[in-house]
Amino acid sequence: MSAIIEVEQLNRTFHLSRKASVHALNDVSCELRQGTCLAVVGESGSGKSTLARVIVGLETADSGTVRIAGTEVKPTTARRQLRERAKLVQMVFQDPQGSLNRSLPVSATIDEMLQAHRPDLDRAARRARVLELFAEVGLTERHADAKPAALSGGQKQRVAIARALAAEPQILVLDEAVSALDVSVQAQVLDLLKRLRAEHGLSYLFITHDLSVVRDIADDVVVMRTGQIIERGTVDAVLDDPQQAYTKLLIASAPRPGWKPERGLRAALMGA
Numbered sequence: 001m002s003a004i005i006e007v008e009q010l011n012r013t014f015h016l017s018r019k020a021s022v023h024a025l026n027d028v029s030c031e032l033r034q035g036t037c038l039a040v041v042g043e044s045g046s047g048k049s050t051l052a053r054v055i056v057g058l059e060t061a062d063s064g065t066v067r068i069a070g071t072e073v074k075p076t077t078a079r080r081q082l083r084e085r086a087k088l089v090q091m092v093f094q095d096p097q098g099s100l101n102r103s104l105p106v107s108a109t110i111d112e113m114l115q116a117h118r119p120d121l122d123r124a125a126r127r128a129r130v131l132e133l134f135a136e137v138g139l140t141e142r143h144a145d146a147k148p149a150a151l152s153g154g155q156k157q158r159v160a161i162a163r164a165l166a167a168e169p170q171i172l173v174l175d176e177a178v179s180a181l182d183v184s185v186q187a188q189v190l191d192l193l194k195r196l197r198a199e200h201g202l203s204y205l206f207i208t209h210d211l212s213v214v215r216d217i218a219d220d221v222v223v224m225r226t227g228q229i230i231e232r233g234t235v236d237a238v239l240d241d242p243q244q245a246y247t248k249l250l251i252a253s254a255p256r257p258g259w260k261p262e263r264g265l266r267a268a269l270m271g272a
């Protein structure tokens, strides 16, 4: 199976002051196989979001390459190139609020995407497409015409997914996209994502700190720690037979029935 995203030796350092800097990405290489889901896991600050942001072009790497669908993508501000990249890869964030205007119906955000990516559609055709996209993510016309405040967190995240789909991308980069949702709503959104992936032949880069979510949706996983990938493999191989002590700790500290927060990763790493 060919790779739709190939990341080679990415480096990104943030200089915080004259003396202090953070190596957020340290020679990171990985690939997302076409039609599959690659999970990127690791504790807070390990570099997951920076990797996602470099891939979608929101962040610039100091060195290294990103190829999407065989073509190297470079940071750009040129509208045409940004639009081409948006057609390949769309990002869904933890907080859907960012892409919604409080004073407009949520359908407006999808209409805006369609205006950018489907200039062939007139107003009536865009409205029809908006309703089609809402139906695809399990929402109705009533939801489309509601303002953000009238929708639940799960419904808003469905709108964010519909917005991403409006560009007809090949890849979704989901950055903690289900992390803020209640467990039952999270399961519904994960089911939706699995269905959409199958129906549209999408590939997912799935950033999460939650290993139960990884087990549910991902095929492959990379484990990040302080900007480096320290373990990689299929989900079954890595979660059932982790090789690195850090991965073992991540798994041991993942919430499960009977789990106590004070026995979490930080406590475990500190030997508490």
Ligand SMILES: Nc1ncnc2c1ncn2[C@@H]1O[C@H](COP(=O)(O)OP(=O)(O)OP(=O)(O)O)[C@@H](O)[C@H]1O
Binding pocket: 014, 015, 016, 022, 023, 024, 042, 043, 044, 045, 046, 047, 048, 049, 050, 051, 209
């Ligand atoms: N714009 C920035 N300026 C300075 N430092 C940054 C910036 N973005 C990220 N960092 C630092 O880079 C490191 C990696 O951050 P990143 O957000 O990629 O980690 P993460 O694994 O996604 O964490 P989280 O799950 O908390 O979002 C952290 O130490 C962070 O503080």
